[in-house]
Amino acid sequence: MPAFPVDTHIHRLAQRWGLSSGINVEQTEHDLKRLFPREAWNKLHLQIIFYGREFCTARGCDGTVCPLCRELYPNRRRPLTHRKA
Numbered sequence: 032m033p034a035f036p037v038d039t040h041i042h043r044l045a046q047r048w049g050l051s052s053g054i055n056v057e058q059t060e061h062d063l064k065r066l067f068p069r070e071a072w073n074k075l076h077l078q079i080i081f082y083g084r085e086f087c088t089a090r091g092c093d094g095t096v097c098p099l100c101r102e103l104y105p106n107r108r109r110p111l112t113h114r115k116a
């Protein structure tokens with residue numbers, strides 16, 4: 032059964048990557064499910080978690096550092112602010 036549970040890693044990355052407003056985890060789950068096809072949810076869920084644990088940790092990043100964010104947001108000049116879940 033396809034599911035896209037949102038933990039703290041996914042919630043944080045969805046905000047940083049501009050995939051969700053990040054108001055709360057329920058909204059993040061809703062936004063991600065709207066953006067990605069149902070058949071990708073299970074795999075994407077794990078990919079985001081593992082990426083977050085390895086490269087996009089809670090501390091020390093404002094969304095302007097990695098090639099991923101620089102590629103996705105070439106016009107991003109100012110650090111992002113984050114909401115807590």
Ligand code: SF4
Pocket residue numbers: 047048086087088092093094095096097098099100101
């Ligand atoms: S710059 Fe890197 S660590 Fe920071 S939010 Fe983007 S992907 Fe994550």
